[in-house]
Amino acid sequence: MLVQALLGxxxxxxxxxxxxxxxxxxxxxxxxxxxxxxxTGQLAWHIAEIYNWYPYTVKGAEFNMDDYEDVERDYSDIDKIRERFERNFSKAKESLESITDENLDDLWKMTVGGQVAIPETPRAQIIRGFLMNHIYHHRGEMIVYLRLNGCKIPGLYGPTFEDEQAMQAKQ
Known part of the structure; x- marks a missing residue:
């Protein structure tokens, strides 16, 4: 039941x-x-790359960043960043679909350079905090970057301020 809620x-x-x-x-x-x-390119790449961390988080008891299979990063091409997101999204979705509610209680940790970066924590908490909330945080940053550049922001949870202003102006 919890896995289905997380997947949704x-x-x-x-x-x-x-x-x-x-x-x-x-x-x-x-x-x-x-x-x-x-x-902006580095931030966009990072957002896309976090989705690649799902399989490491869902399938193992430890995510050793020293063993992370990263690819050559390219912050200069938005199409490549979007392609990276789509590939990583597919892997993330597949990994979430493979987990059971019982697996969510398993302990998980992250290490880097032989040091514990994130101590043993129930997997469900890591999926919500380390993965999901991490992405939401960086999306918020990206919205600020885009606003500072005068770019149109998509409504993620309904109309944006600008969308509402335009609707009111039409009334």
Whole structure:
């Protein structure tokens, strides 16, 4: 039952991620709002890449980032970033469909460089916090990046402020 709830949320939110990635124009990929920020392209790639972490999180008891099968990153082409998202989304969906409610209680941890980065935590909590909420957080950042560049923002949870203003102006 819990797996089905997580899968339902995952599918709905992945569509919102897809809308947001599709709203990113090529010309803003090198923009970054501050010296300490990622570029728009780096942030978009990271959002797409988090979906690749689902199989590592769902199938094993430990995600060792040192063994992570990353690909050569390309922050300069929005079409490649969108393609990366679609491939990773498919793997993430397949991994969530393979898990059972009983597996959600299993403990999971992340290590990097021989150090524990995330201590043993029930898998359900990791799926919601480390994966899902992580994506939502970065989508929020991306919306700010796009707004700062004057780009149209898609409505992820209904009409945007701009959409509402346009509707009121027509009345």
């Amino acid at each position: 949320e995952f599918l709905q939110e992945a569509e919102s991620t897809r809308k947001l990635l599709n709203a990113i124009p090529q010309h803003v990929l090198e923009y970054k709002p501050s010296e300490n920020s990622w570029t």
